[in-house]
Amino acid sequence: MADRARFLENVRHRTRTGRYKPTRAPDSVWTPKGAPVPDPIADPVARFLEELGAVGGHGARVQSLDEARDHVVSLARERGAGALVRWDDEELAGFDAPLAGAGVEVAIWRDLEDFRAVAGLADVGLSTASWAIAETGSLVLESGPGRGRSVTLLPPTYVAVLRAERVLGTVAEAVGKYAGGRLPANVCFHTGPSRSGDIEMSLVTGMHGPGDVHVVVVG
Amino acid sequence: METRKPARERDTTDRRREGIESPVEGFNERGGRAARDEALRGALRLFATKVVPARNATLAALPEAPELRERAYRIKRETMANLDRYLEEMAEAVEARGGSVHFASDGEDVVRYVGELARRRGAKVIAKSKSMATEEIELNRRLEEGYADLGLEIVETDLGEWIAQLAGDTPSHIIGPILHMNAERVAEILSEVAGEELPPDATVLSRFARGRLREKFLTADIGITGANFGVAESGTVVTVTNEGNGRLVTSVPPVHVVVMGIEKMIPRFEDLSVFTRLLARSGTGQKLTVYTNFVTGPRGPGELDGAEEFHLVLLDNGRSNLLGTPFEEALYCIRCGSCLNVCPVYRQTGGHAYGSTYSGPIGAVITPLLKGDEEAKDLPHASSLCGACSETCPVGIPLHDLLLKLRNRQVEEGMAGKTQTAAFKVFENTMKSPALYNISGKLGRAAQRPLVREGTVRPVPGPLRGWTGSRELPPLAPKPFRELWRGGI
Numbered sequence: 001m002a003d004r005a006r007f008l009e010n011v012r013h014r015t016r017t018g019r020y021k022p023t024r025a026p027d028s029v030w031t032p033k034g035a036p037v038p039d040p041i042a043d044p045v046a047r048f049l050e051e052l053g054a055v056g057g058h059g060a061r062v063q064s065l066d067e068a069r070d071h072v073v074s075l076a077r078e079r080g081a082g083a084l085v086r087w088d089d090e091e092l093a094g095f096d097a098p099l100a101g102a103g104v105e106v107a108i109w110r111d112l113e114d115f116r117a118v119a120g121l122a123d124v125g126l127s128t129a130s131w132a133i134a135e136t137g138s139l140v141l142e143s144g145p146g147r148g149r150s151v152t153l154l155p156p157t158y159v160a161v162l163r164a165e166r167v168l169g170t171v172a173e174a175v176g177k178y179a180g181g182r183l184p185a186n187v188c189f190h191t192g193p194s195r196s197g198d199i200e201m202s203l204v205t206g207m208h209g210p211g212d213v214h215v216v217v218v219g
Numbered sequence: 220m221e222t223r224k225p226a227r228e229r230d231t232t233d234r235r236r237e238g239i240e241s242p243v244e245g246f247n248e249r250g251g252r253a254a255r256d257e258a259l260r261g262a263l264r265l266f267a268t269k270v271v272p273a274r275n276a277t278l279a280a281l282p283e284a285p286e287l288r289e290r291a292y293r294i295k296r297e298t299m300a301n302l303d304r305y306l307e308e309m310a311e312a313v314e315a316r317g318g319s320v321h322f323a324s325d326g327e328d329v330v331r332y333v334g335e336l337a338r339r340r341g342a343k344v345i346a347k348s349k350s351m352a353t354e355e356i357e358l359n360r361r362l363e364e365g366y367a368d369l370g371l372e373i374v375e376t377d378l379g380e381w382i383a384q385l386a387g388d389t390p391s392h393i394i395g396p397i398l399h400m401n402a403e404r405v406a407e408i409l410s411e412v413a414g415e416e417l418p419p420d421a422t423v424l425s426r427f428a429r430g431r432l433r434e435k436f437l438t439a440d441i442g443i444t445g446a447n448f449g450v451a452e453s454g455t456v457v458t459v460t461n462e463g464n465g466r467l468v469t470s471v472p473p474v475h476v477v478v479m480g481i482e483k484m485i486p487r488f489e490d491l492s493v494f495t496r497l498l499a500r501s502g503t504g505q506k507l508t509v510y511t512n513f514v515t516g517p518r519g520p521g522e523l524d525g526a527e528e529f530h531l532v533l534l535d536n537g538r539s540n541l542l543g544t545p546f547e548e549a550l551y552c553i554r555c556g557s558c559l560n561v562c563p564v565y566r567q568t569g570g571h572a573y574g575s576t577y578s579g580p581i582g583a584v585i586t587p588l589l590k591g592d593e594e595a596k597d598l599p600h601a602s603s604l605c606g607a608c609s610e611t612c613p614v615g616i617p618l619h620d621l622l623l624k625l626r627n628r629q630v631e632e633g634m635a636g637k638t639q640t641a642a643f644k645v646f647e648n649t650m651k652s653p654a655l656y657n658i659s660g661k662l663g664r665a666a667q668r669p670l671v672r673e674g675t676v677r678p679v680p681g682p683l684r685g686w687t688g689s690r691e692l693p694p695l696a697p698k699p700f701r702e703l704w705r706g707g708i
């Protein structure tokens with residue numbers, strides 16, 4: 001504690017006694033003139049799907065949760081998935097039987113003996129999302145009981161299902177949801193497939209996280 | 220090839236020495252060597268020609284960008300003026316969420332804290348996500364040496380950082396750590412680890428790395444990250460990565476340690492709407508980094524993953540010396556790497572020439588400030604003062620003004636005589652070569668237009684004359700350079 005007090009006192013002393021006060025703000029003539037002004041977001045869901053596609057993700061819009069379920073089942077089939085791990089979320093509960101019917105073993109994120117083994121071996125991770133951001137094609141994922149971070153990270157294919165009214169316009173709106181700093185242990189703005197350009201700038205997807213990212217918007 | 224040892228028999232000890240406390244070899248020698256390296260220059264060119272236009276395009280499509288930049292600058296200025304208060308607020312918020320906080324005045328302090336933590340946890344494997352602060356204090360090497368009895372395996376998990384670590388190399392760019400290596404070189408390095416021949420193909424090499432590093436994520440006892448931002452009001456630590464390694468390192472291992480420079484503070488969560496919008500656009504030309512990850516304390520009740528122990532280490536290491544001085548603005552940096560990409564000197568020499576963790580214009584400013592003028596006396600001269608860095612900086616740091624101030628400080632300290640301006644030679648040669656200089660002309664930014672016309676360099680006004688004409692230390696400009704060119708010169 002003494003260390004902390006000394007550390008902070010040193011910082012305080014320097015900020016209080018330092019004579020130099022930067023006063024000049026940067027000039028505001030910054031971006032190129034005549035830049036195209038982006039259209040206001042008229043249809044957030046359409047814009048979200050478009051932006052998600054632009055970053056290499058796959059989006060689909062369906063009318064009902066049943067349709068979303070069918071979408072997920074056929075995707076799991078296409079990928080030849082043997083195991084899927086999903087969030088413990090009521091909306092997704094109805095997905096289990098049809099998935100099992102398609103030969104996919106479903107693990108639910110609760111009371112897992114060893115989450116690393118379960119999520120690490122699953123072919124597909126399935127979750128909902130708190131919000132989506134139209135402007136960037138991002139999902140906003142909150143951690144919590146039943147909402148494992150690893151589900152969205154470890155399996156090579158990741159699918160999120162969310163309702164259309166959860167799609168926000170901008171990053172600023174999404175950040176605004178946590179204004180004042182009330183956050184769960186983890187929040188992530190997840191934007192498309194994991195990627196790397198470290199080797200000669202060639203784009204590789206699925207670097208550490210999923211390379212195959214799908215979002216199904218309901219409504 | 221035939222003498223390759225299996226990976227587990229190889230000596231993986233991290234001996235890299237480029238942290239802030241290690242000696243800097245002259246920029247002259249390194250820079251000169253680098254500027255003659257055609258392959259390196261080609262790689263640097265490729266990087267800049269991909270990233271700079273992407274950066275320009277995404278920022279151009281953000282009408283509020285100039286306003287955001289001004290807000291970013293003001294937020295950082297306000298933060299630094301009250302840094303003690305914000306640090307305290309952050310520490311209390313982290314503790315309220317069940318995390319631990321340690322204030323470290325230097326690298327040694329961090330090494331001791333992490334080393335003792337590793338001992339207590341009986342840790343064997345530490346997975347790291349890219350962090351400039353831990354590079355700066357050479358955390359890997361010092362942990363391996365100072366805590367040799369623990370037999371720690373410390374693994375960088377960012378693809379480029381991992382490859383650099385395997386090669387015994389240091390990162391040469393904030394965003395592109397191994398942009399100085401071609402695919403053949405990477406294949407050579409990874410083939411050695413694989414014990415078989417891997418082709419120089421980015422996809423194959425990345426797949427191999429994914430497999431190897433996945434094991435590390437799953438078995439790591441401790442995850443260490445840096446922080447892009449620390450939010451005072453909530454105690455939230457923000458890391459951004461495209462690969463997802465930052466999110467993995469904070470989600471899977473049972474312990475998460477954050478090593479964060481004290482200048483990374485921002486007051487409120489809402490301020491992130493300013494910084495996240497600027498950072499990815501400036502760094503890579505993306506609208507948002509793939510994983511913008513916010514961690515607030517250890518895992519909550521009922522959560523299965525996320526770290527059960529959360530440690531925040533706040534690092535000073537010379538930063539507080541800058542508070543309240545004319546160099547304070549250097550602390551506003553959000554490490555986007557944009558000033559490197561547009562710098563004509565960096566584009567000739569690459570990052571290693573700077574001999575320090577931080578390269579490019581921000582490195583030329585921050586290294587002497589953290590290390591001391593004597594230790595890095597060449598660096599303030601590793602610049603043409605063209606102003607491109609100040610112009611591109613998303614938080615409006617007047618980088619070339621700071622470089623001038625540093626040169627001036629050298630004069631005041633009586634170091635002028637000792638300062639060899641041969642560092643300029645590297646750049647001077649390119650200035651004389653219209654073809655080469657044209658590369659920077661292509662940046663197409665207003666900052667350089669007054670200097671470059673159809674690929675030739677006009678007689679250089681103001682402070683530049685001082686060094687293009689002779690090898691003497693340039694006189695200080697009566698007015699900041701930026702004002703000169705803004706006024707039409």
Ligand code: SF4
Nearest residue numbers: 552553555556558612
């Ligand atoms: S000084 Fe500015 S441009 Fe350079 S890395 Fe820092 S924030 Fe980016």
